[in-house]
Amino acid sequence: MSLPRSYDAGVLSALGALDAKSIKHVFFIACGGSLSIMHPAKFLLDQHSPLASDVYNAAEFVSRAPRSLDEKSLVILCSMTGTTKETTAAAEFARSKGAVTIGLTVEPASPLATAVDHVVGFEAPYTTGVPIDAKNSNYARIYQIVMGLVALAGGEDLTQPLVASLDALQPAIDRAQETFAPAFEDFAPRFAKQDVIYTMASGASYGAAYSFAICVLMEMQWINSQAIHANEFFHGPFEVLDKDRCFILLKGLDSTRPLEERADGFLHRFGSAENLLVLDAERLDLAGIDPVFAGNLVPLIFFDTLWRFAYKVAELRKHEMLEARRYMKKIAY
Structure with missing residues (x-):
């Protein structure tokens, strides 16, 4: 073939x-x-x-x-x-x-x-x-x-x-920016004041949560973070949850979505909604994306839109996203 x-x-x-x-x-x-x-x-x-x-x-x-x-x-x-x-x-x-x-x-x-x-x-x-x-x-x-x-x-x-x-992906990302913009405006002022923000996902979306935790929050904003798998959350990490703790939860469209939904329910049961930024792929307009690949392409939409949120947080913290790094690509290690 x-x-x-x-x-x-x-x-x-x-x-x-x-x-x-x-x-x-x-x-x-x-x-x-x-x-x-x-x-x-x-x-x-x-x-x-x-x-x-x-x-x-x-x-x-x-x-x-x-x-x-x-x-x-x-x-x-x-x-x-x-x-x-x-x-x-x-x-x-x-x-x-x-x-x-x-x-x-x-x-x-x-x-x-x-x-x-x-x-x-x-x-x-x-x-x-x-x-x-x-x-x-x-x-x-x-x-x-x-x-x-x-x-x-x-x-x-x-x-x-x-x-x-893939041809339909960029338009979907552009529409997602508009969909999530109000939430980013709402959450950025509160998250900018935090020293710890956790990210959570499962399945195809876990990589996006991992990248945002270690490469954006920790590397570029010096905010302590950890990417938590949505099911592993219930095997220890949920003990850190209280009304003051901030989480970003990515709810995708792949077969592991029920794991993220369970985590969402627990977060809102014992946390505070104002500290829980939930990006739900069911809100997205995925026109042109074949349903068989929707769950696989949503993580890139999450990843791309979260950068917009990161820059809002950086501006409020008066902290440069890339230039302020102390070690990355600046010393031998």
Whole structure:
């Protein structure tokens, strides 16, 4: 079979060189914000393929050295700038074991790009400041890789509905900005005064909560946070909940939504509504997005809209989002 010509050229090249039916294990490898996109990618693969897969932090991947890593493995790595040394080392390690490697990065001449078998480029407004169409994001590229692999390996071919859904994603994000804007205006003044804000989600949306917690609240605003899985919340973390504690809850549209709904009920039972920012995907206009992919694309909508909220909080705190960082990309570590 052939993949849609509307697929990204880098993805087409990488998958075209791959013997998809020989792949027995997929590894999703990255660090930080790039690691966050690997969780929904694995979720998508789990939904549509019996292929075994794992998500690893890049350094732990090398240190753990899974015995299942071999010439029948596909290792998908991501680093926005391609300069994350742990991810580059992971690519080199994977190739030393005979695995096929695909690296996602915005920099085609970066260390990661030179360390992998195949390079897939994407666009990222957070480093360039230039707005993009979400169909060119790292989320979109990795979803194309996953669903292309599924189709080429003999599974269901949903590549055309995926492309159509990705084309409709940016308009959906733009509409979501308007939908959530009143809540952001309401919650930002209260959240800007907080030293601790927790984020919560499950399923495909967990990566968005993870990224917002560690890369935005902690890295860029110095606000203590933790991404809490919506079910793990009931196995310890719920003990921190009181009327003063602030939470951001992402309620998606995938099969794990009941977990988030349960958490929502508990939060409003013992917390205070004015401190519970709930982004509910059921409020969104997802016109053009195929229902089979709605749950998978909603996390990118959450991720994108939350940046708008983060900048409102930063302005109120008089704290620069990127420039004020003390360590990130400023010292050796």
